[in-house]
Amino acid sequence: xxxxxxxxAGRELASALRARWFWAYSVIFVLAGVGFVVLAxxxxxVYGYRSFVKALVGVVHLxxxxxxxxxxxxxxxxxxxxxxxxxxxYLLAQxxxxxxxxxxxxxxxxxxxxxxxxxxxxxxxxxxxxxxVPWLLVLTLYxxxxxxALVFVSLGLWxxxxxxxxxxxxxxxxxxxxxxxxxxxxxxxxxxxxxxVPEWLLVGxxxxxxxxxxxxxxxxxxxxxxxxxxxxxxxxVERLGALGIGFLAAASLAGWVAAGWWxxxxxxxKM
Amino acid sequence: xxxxxxxxxxxxxLVVGPGGFPAVQQAIxxxxxxxxxVVSAGTYGGPLHVSKPVVLLGQPGAVISGxxxxxxxxxxxxxxxxxxxxxxxxxxxxxxxxxxxxxxAEGVVLEDNRLEDVLFGIYLKQAPGAVxxxxxxxxxxxxxxxRGDGIRLWYSDRGLVEENEVADSRDxxxxxxSHTLVRGNTVTASRYGLHYMYSNHNRFEGNRFVxxxxxxxxxxxxxxxxxxxxxxxxxxxxGRGIGFKDADSIVAVNNVIVNNAVGISLDNSPHLQxxxxxxxxxxxxxxxxxxxxxxxxxxxxxxxxxxxxxxVPVEVSGGGSALANVWQGNYWSEYAGFDRDGDGRGxxxxxxxxxxxxxxxKHPALRWFTGSLAFGVLDLIARAFPLLxxxxxxxxxxxxxxxxLWELAAGVRSVxx
Numbered sequence: 001x002x003x004x005x006x007x008x009a010g011r012e013l014a015s016a017l018r019a020r021w022f023w024a025y026s027v028i029f030v031l032a033g034v035g036f037v038v039l040a041x042x043x044x045x046v047y048g049y050r051s052f053v054k055a056l057v058g059v060v061h062l063x064x065x066x067x068x069x070x071x072x073x074x075x076x077x078x079x080x081x082x083x084x085x086x087x088x089x090y091l092l093a094q095x096x097x098x099x100x101x102x103x104x105x106x107x108x109x110x111x112x113x114x115x116x117x118x119x120x121x122x123x124x125x126x127x128x129x130x131x132x133v134p135w136l137l138v139l140t141l142y143x144x145x146x147x148x149a150l151v152f153v154s155l156g157l158w159x160x161x162x163x164x165x166x167x168x169x170x171x172x173x174x175x176x177x178x179x180x181x182x183x184x185x186x187x188x189x190x191x192x193x194x195x196x197v198p199e200w201l202l203v204g205x206x207x208x209x210x211x212x213x214x215x216x217x218x219x220x221x222x223x224x225x226x227x228x229x230x231x232x233x234x235x236x237v238e239r240l241g242a243l244g245i246g247f248l249a250a251a252s253l254a255g256w257v258a259a260g261w262w263x264x265x266x267x268x269x270k271m
Numbered sequence: 272x273x274x275x276x277x278x279x280x281x282x283x284x285l286v287v288g289p290g291g292f293p294a295v296q297q298a299i300x301x302x303x304x305x306x307x308x309v310v311s312a313g314t315y316g317g318p319l320h321v322s323k324p325v326v327l328l329g330q331p332g333a334v335i336s337g338x339x340x341x342x343x344x345x346x347x348x349x350x351x352x353x354x355x356x357x358x359x360x361x362x363x364x365x366x367x368x369x370x371x372x373x374x375x376a377e378g379v380v381l382e383d384n385r386l387e388d389v390l391f392g393i394y395l396k397q398a399p400g401a402v403x404x405x406x407x408x409x410x411x412x413x414x415x416x417x418r419g420d421g422i423r424l425w426y427s428d429r430g431l432v433e434e435n436e437v438a439d440s441r442d443x444x445x446x447x448x449s450h451t452l453v454r455g456n457t458v459t460a461s462r463y464g465l466h467y468m469y470s471n472h473n474r475f476e477g478n479r480f481v482x483x484x485x486x487x488x489x490x491x492x493x494x495x496x497x498x499x500x501x502x503x504x505x506x507x508x509x510g511r512g513i514g515f516k517d518a519d520s521i522v523a524v525n526n527v528i529v530n531n532a533v534g535i536s537l538d539n540s541p542h543l544q545x546x547x548x549x550x551x552x553x554x555x556x557x558x559x560x561x562x563x564x565x566x567x568x569x570x571x572x573x574x575x576x577x578x579x580x581x582x583v584p585v586e587v588s589g590g591g592s593a594l595a596n597v598w599q600g601n602y603w604s605e606y607a608g609f610d611r612d613g614d615g616r617g618x619x620x621x622x623x624x625x626x627x628x629x630x631x632x633k634h635p636a637l638r639w640f641t642g643s644l645a646f647g648v649l650d651l652i653a654r655a656f657p658l659l660x661x662x663x664x665x666x667x668x669x670x671x672x673x674x675x676l677w678e679l680a681a682g683v684r685s686v687x688x
Contacts, residue, residue, distance in 0.1 A: 064644050185645035193634060202639050215642050227506045227532040228559050228582065230631070230638025234508040 004096040005104040012108020016074065022116055025070040029120020032062050059124060060218050063145050064211060068152040068177045071113045075156025076169035078105050084165055102264050106157055113149050121145060140221040140246070147253040148214045152177070154260025161264050180211040199232050207248055210256045217249030282306055288313055295319055295335065299327070310335075310355065317343040317357075321350045329355035329384070337361065337368075343389070346373040351380040360389040362411055367419065369394040370408070373401060381406060391419035392440060395427040404433045410440035415462055415484070424448045432456060442466040449473065458483060464502070467492040475500065485511045486531065493519035493543070498526060505531040512558065515540035521548040534558035534581065537568045551575045560586045562593075569595030575671070577602040582641065583628050585665045590633040592662050602671040610672045621670035622663045626653035629661035 016022045079102075082088040091101055125138045156173050163169035188205050191197045206212040219233075220226050224242045226233030236245060285291070285298040288311025292298035295315045298308045302325045312332030318341055321327060327350060329335075334356040337343035341361045346352065352371065361368035370389035373379045374396045382404040386392045392408035395401050401424075408421045421440030424430050426447045434455040437443055443458050444466040445451055453475035458464035464480030465487040467473060472494045479501045480486035486502030488511070489495055495518065502512035510532030515521060519541040528534040534555045541548050548571045555561045561581035562573070566589055578584045578601060587593050600616065608617035627646040631638045640646055653659040 060642050061644065061647060181644045182648045185640060185643055186649065189630070189637060189640065189645065189649075192637065193630070199636050199639075202636065206639070212643065219642055223506075225506045227508065227510055228638075228641050230635050230641070231508055232636050232639040 004100045005107065008096075008101055008104020009107035009111065012078070012105050013112050016108065016112030019074065021070070021074055022112060025066070026116045026119045028066065029070075029117065030123050032059070032066075032120060032124070034123060060215060063148065063218075064181060064215065067117060067145060067148050068181070068211065069174075070116060071109075071149045071152035072156040072173040072177060073170065074113070075109050075153045076160045076163075076173045077166045078109055078157055079160040080163045080166040080169040081160075099265050102157070102161065106153065106261060106264070109153050109157060110150055113153055114146055117145055117149050118142075137221055141218060144214050144217045144221070144250070144253070147250060147257065148210065151210045151253055151256040151260065154257050154264070158260045158264040177211070180209050184209060185212065202232060203236060207252050210253055213249040213252035217246050217253070220245045220249070284309055287311060287315065295327075299323075299325065317341075319344045321346045321352070322348050324349045326351040326353065327355065328353050332356075334358060337370075337389075340368075341366065342369045342372045344371045346371065346379055347376055349376050349378040351382075352384060353380070354383045356385040356387070357389065358387045360391070360411075362390045362413065362417070364390070364417070364419065367391055367394065369419070372396070373398040377401075380404075389419070391423060392421040392437065394420070394423045394425070395430065396425045397427065398424075398430075399428045400430070401427060402431045402433070403435060404431070406435045408435065408437045408440065410438070410461075412439065415441065418462070420444050421458065421461060424451060427451075437461060444468065445470045445473065452476075453478060457481070463488045464505075466490070467495060471495075479503075480505075480512075484509055486513050486528075488514045488516070489518040489521065489540075490516040491518070493521075493541075493546075495520075496522045496524075498522075498524040500526045502526065502528045502534075503530050507532060511536045512555075514538070515548070517542045518548070519543045519546045521550075523548075523550045523553055525552040526554070528553060528555045529557050531558045533560045533563045535562045537562070537564045537571060539565065540568065541570055546570065547572055553577070554579070556580055559583070562586070563588060564593050564596070565589070566591040568593070571596040572599075573597065573601055574599045575601065577671075579604045583625075583631075584623055586628060586632055587664055588632060588635075590629055590661070591664075593664055594666060598665050598667040600669050600671055601667050602673070603667065606670045606672075608670070615672055616669040617672055621665070621667040623665040624661050624663040625650055626659060626661060628664070 079088065092098060121142055125142065128138050129135060155176065159172045160169040163172060188202065192202065206216045219228055220242045226237040226242065282305040284307045285302050286309045287295050287298045295308065295310055296319050299319065299321055302308055302323065304324045307326040307328055310329045310333040312330055314334040314336055317335050317337040319335060335343055336358050337360045339359045339361060343357050343360050344352065357370045360370050369391035370386035370393065371381060372394045376398050378400045379398055380402045381393055382402065384406045386406065386408045388411055390411055392410065393403055393406065403422060410418050410421060418441040420442045421437035422432060422435065422443045424445045428449045430448060430451040432451065432453045437456065437458045438460050440461045442461065442463040443456065446468045448470050449472045451473045453465060455477045457479040459482050462484045464483040465475060465478065467489045468491060470492045475497045477499045481501065482504045484505060484507060486505050505512055512528040512531035512534045514536040516538045517540060550571065550573045553576045555576060556579035558581045561578045561584040563586045566587055573596065584603060584605060585593055603621045605623065606617055606621045608619045610616060611618055627650050
């Protein structure tokens with residue numbers, strides 16, 4: 001990492017720590033964690049950590065809703081806003097190239113978003129470990145949450161770098177998230193019910209869509225035989241094993257992080 | 272009385288081992304009815320045939336090995352077999368190779384034995400009034416389809432199957448037998464923890480069925496009463512805590528049914544007209560589906576049960592409603608009503624209908640999207656536009672307000688041991 005990249009990342013991180021979004025998201029995540037702590041104990045005493053699988057699925061829902069958005073908003077603003085107010089022009093007039101600026105921004109954003117996510121997750125993890133959830137499961141869940149956050153940092157920053165305004169970048173980002181999180185899946189369900197598209201398309205969609213890959217990874221981590229996912233899930237586990245599916249889901253997420261990163265780096269930052 | 276005393280006085284003890292008979296079969300052949308054959312520590316070859324009413328008593332370390340061929344111990348008289356370790360039966364399904372096979376004898380007692388590497392564990396054929404107690408049975412390491420039953424009762428009425436531990440077998444199965452009692456057993460890693468076929472007037476209680484493909488399956492049988500059993504961790508494509516197929520006059524009370532793919536599964540049960548099944552006081556929790564019914568299933572009474580945090584509380588396979596059954600006074604963790612008059616019952620009925628569940632019931636492959644935001648959005652839309660709402664799956668007119676989870680936790684611990 002060049003000095004310029006580190007300097008720019010530090011600047012991005014410092015600005016995130018001053019921003020309201022960082023603290024607002026952190027507080028929301030901590031509150032969600034506290035909610036989990038309050039919900040979990042009564043149930044967990046009955047039948048170990050399996051008692052709150054439903055609560056864990058609730059946390060997954062929460063993560064699907066919040067983590068992409070808390071990464072998208074600041075990432076989508078990072079370049080486009082500076083382009084709008086002239087800071088980017090000033091920055092690129094310095095002896096750094098566009099790629100370095102991009103890398104610095106990505107790194108700073110990644111660290112700040114991950115800090116916020118980690119803060120909230122620590123509360124959930126503490127409660128989960130206290131109630132007997134295996135530490136490996138907690139770690140796996142954290143890795144998936146972190147990867148999901150990084151996917152939307154990469155996507156958001158790339159959109160920000162190709163959009164003229166912050167509003168456009170944010171709108172594009174939210175639209176993509178909506179397609180990934182709900183609309184695409186709803187469309188596929190409709191196609192399955194009405195047109196009878198084959199089951200492998202359901203699996204394929206879950207593996208190429210980062211939001212679905214996250215859900216798949218988390219569900220398989222929690223429920224090793226994937227019977228929660230019905231006949232398709234059970235058949236897939238029999239063929240690939242829970243570990244294999246987990247790796248595929250993680251690889252899909254990592255692929256999106258890399259794709260977003262390289263798309264932006266390759267293009268570089270232009271005015 | 273004097274005849275009994277005389278028989279007891281005359282009963283002899285024949286020892287197998289150093290200083291005694293070199294082979295177990297020689298001692299059995301030499302024994303008279305009422306004698307005890309004591310098998311000292313050591314490994315002895317099978318097969319053995321007990322054809323007279325004797326006591327075959329193994330001392331610690333006494334092992335009978337079948338050498339991987341046929342049935343190890345055949346009993347054809349009202350004998351007692353106690354304290355033996357029986358290993359290595361054959362694995363021929365057509366011959367039904369077993370650790371212990373009892374044929375045509377009444378009142379046989381099999382207790383405190385250990386059976387390992389056996390195709391069938393204990394197999395009773397036309398052996399009424401048998402006692403199978405505190406045996407430990409482990410099947411051969413074979414694929415599920417090639418295993419034998421851990422314990423099988425075949426036309427053997429009035430059997431008592433008590434406190435046995437069965438693992439890695441096919442079923443603990445009762446065929447064509449009545450008035451049996453299955454109590455305090457633990458069955459794990461098998462196909463059906465307990466299986467009734469064409470067997471009426473039976474009872475099972477206080478058993479633990481954990482990690483089997485199906486905890487218990489009751490098929491073509493009636494008048495089965497069961498209480499205080501634990502059905503847990505039956506997962507996978509066919510995973511069921513307990514399943515019913517053409518089962519009539521079932522009474523299920525105070526059982527714990529947790530963490531299964533499906534908690535209770537009902538297919539054409541009851542199937543006789545004018546007959547009801549009754550489920551009360553059961554704790555049905557943390558299953559993917561709490562209760563699953565086929566569309567035509569009716570006349571099951573569910574009252575005073577606790578349904579807690581099942582991903583789907585009740586499902587009708589293929590879609591539809593379960594209103595032809597009676598749902599009254601159950602606790603539903605999904606219930607969001609109030610109890611202003613403080614009578615312990617919700618002021619409004621519990622109604623369960625969710626568009627996503629209806630879709631899954633009609634298209635099981637869509638369960639793949641469990642936990643997705645898409646299902647959440649779908650249910651939200653359906654709530655906003657009631658026209659899209661499917662008909663209710665369940666309506667409980669007087670839902671219980673208190674789950675009494677702590678009380679239940681103690682209950683689970685007591686059956687989970």
